[in-house]
Amino acid sequence: MKKQFCAWDGDTLVLNILGTPNAKRDAIGKVKGHQLCVSVTAVPRAGRATDHMVRFLAEEFGVSVSDIQVVFGRMNVNKQLRIKAPKRLPSVIGQQEL
Numbered sequence: 001m002k003k004q005f006c007a008w009d010g011d012t013l014v015l016n017i018l019g020t021p022n023a024k025r026d027a028i029g030k031v032k033g034h035q036l037c038v039s040v041t042a043v044p045r046a047g048r049a050t051d052h053m054v055r056f057l058a059e060e061f062g063v064s065v066s067d068i069q070v071v072f073g074r075m076n077v078n079k080q081l082r083i084k085a086p087k088r089l090p091s092v093i094g095q096q097e098l
Helices: 048-061
Strands: 006-009 012-020 027-032 035-039 068-072 078-084
Touching (some): 012 048, 035 048, 048 068, 048 078
Parallel strands (some): 012 035
Antiparallel strands (some): 006 012, 027 035, 068 078
């Protein structure tokens, strides 16, 4: 069975992310294996890129920053996030069978 990059846990979306810090722009990219590629402009120092990613994704999903929990990977490119009751879904997620 193929491992998905996202899954629902009740009304919470669980996302596996491959982060790219120091990018030219903040963007949600394509799915690579079992991870969603997300690029951010922040530099990878002391978790700042992850914090920036959480703020960027909060806006993209229409939730507050406090609705996003970093399960693991705050200081790593491999992350798992839990997004509580997202109001919007980016098209790459809308295309997946959940």
